Amino acid sequence: MFPRPPKKFVPTPFEYHQEIEITIDSLTNLGSGVGRIDGWVVFVPFSLPGEVVKARVFRNDKNCSHADLVEILQPSPDRIEPGCPLFGECGGCQYQHLGYDKQLAWKTRQVGELMKHMAGITFPVNDCLSSEQVWNYRSKITPHFDKPKDGDLGPIGFLAFGRRSQLIDVPQCPIAMETINRELPAIREDLRKRGRSFKRGATVLLRATEGRVETDARATAIEHVGELKFQFLAGDFFQNNPFILPAFTGYVAKHACAGGAKYLVDAYCGSGLFSLTLAKHFEQVAGVEVSETSCEWARKNAAANHITNATFLTASAEAIFDVISFPPAETAVVIDPPRKGCTPEFIDQLVKFGPARLVYVSCDPATQVRDLKLLEAGGYKLEDVQPFDLFPHTRHLECVMTLVKA
Incomplete structure (x- = not known):
């Protein structure tokens, strides 16, 4: 006898909370296990390829079902003990139960599958x-808390797995820098002491900078990448894994320089990460960024690092092509857009400008592949695809695609 289902539950092919035994074949790019029963796809979070599991169905969609993991009947040899006691409850990580070498292998495979299927x-x-x-x-x-009740903040942390609004309390986070974890208890205690002063819920910023934690979004944060020093507003975007940035920016530099390009355009340049780490390889660099504060910091960072061959424009990315006079045949363009990818207007102007090389950096390979189709239609040929794991133990990655004018 199954419990009463929600009103909108579709009762085929499985009943609500029906338990099924299923073999997991692969992983989605969201980190869930994928299995099939008589060809019908079932998604089971926290299961791994090769495992036989018992799962409890909670939703049937038009062409698939979703189920919670109940029991692992035959574990994968790649399954390991998670590094966080909240794994499976906190929605922040998806892969802590998978050996790290296998995490890298699956992320590599998922990029290839996205290109093929999309x-x-x-x-x-x-x-x-x-x-x-x-x-x-x-x-x-950036942990959150809800509106206090009688001065009590409740959980201070992140969204619970599979929930849109329920928070789970996170006193420590093993993927956060040790500096953050060291200061997190005192910050949480201070928030709780001030509970009655909050009229609504809020998001708390913790940014590690120069051996301390900054909680003021308008304060200046500092990050070092190789020999360069970057300053930016603590609440503004900057890549959040400093340990991989020298290799990451070095790879982008290598592929932007290949072919002998003398000029660089850095679209969506932020506070100048790629513009300034690549500047020594080019005669002139032009960056463009829609955020006025980030663009101003890019200018300040160029001056502070004694880089004189880089200029920055505050505008939408496509506007850069109206103001530069670089010869397209000697120009490389680095693209690092937000998660939603490039705008159609930018791609249209980029293709019309016709630079010799494109190095497209993305935190969402799905939107990157969408844009790849447009760039190939615009006369560019894919030369190299390199994923980087800036976010171990999560489903997220950065992918660098290099294209050349055909």
Whole structure:
């Protein structure tokens, strides 16, 4: 006898909370295990390829079902003990139960599968690269709390797995830098003491900078990448894994320079990470960033690091092509857009400008592959695909695709 289902539950092919035995074949790019029963796809979070599991169905969609993991009947040899006691409850990590070498292998495979299924492109993907620091790597976390009740803040942490609003209390986070974990207890205690002063819920900023933690979004944070020093507002975007940035920016530099390009355009340049780490390889660099504060910091960072061949424009990315006079045949363009990818206007202007090389950096390979189709249609040929694991133990990755004008 199954419990009463929700009103909108579709009772086929499985009843609500029906328990099924299923073999897991693969992983989705969201980190869930994928299995099939008589060809019908079932998604089971926290299961691994090769495992036989018992799962409890909670939703049937038009062409698949979703189930919670109940029991692992035959574990994968790749399954390991998670590094966090909250794994499986906290929604922040998806892969702590999977050996790290296998995490890298699956991320590599998922990039290739996205290209094949979304764009019809079959292309070799280089093995996903990482740094040696696979724990305590995040330089920024943003825990939340809900509106206090009678001065009590309740949980201070992150969304619970599979929930849209329920928070889980996170007193320590093993993927956050040790500096953050050291100061987190005192910050949490201070918030709780001031519970009655909060009229609504809030998000708390913790940014590691120069051996301390900054909680003021308008304060200045500092990060070092190789020999360069970057300053930016603590609440603004900056890559949150400093341990891999020298290799990451070095790879982008190598591929932007290949072919002898003399000029660089850095679209969506932020506070100048790629513009300034790559500047020594080019005669002139032009960056463009829609955020006025980030663009101003890019200018300040250039001056502070004595870089004189880089200029920055505060505007939408596509506007850069109206103001530069670089010869396209000698120009490389680095693209590092937000998660939603490039705008159609930017891609249109980019293709019309026609630079010799493109190095597209993305935190969402799905939108990157979407844009890849447009770039190939615009006359560019894929030359290299390199994933980077800036976010160990999570489903997230950065992917660098290099294209050349055909």
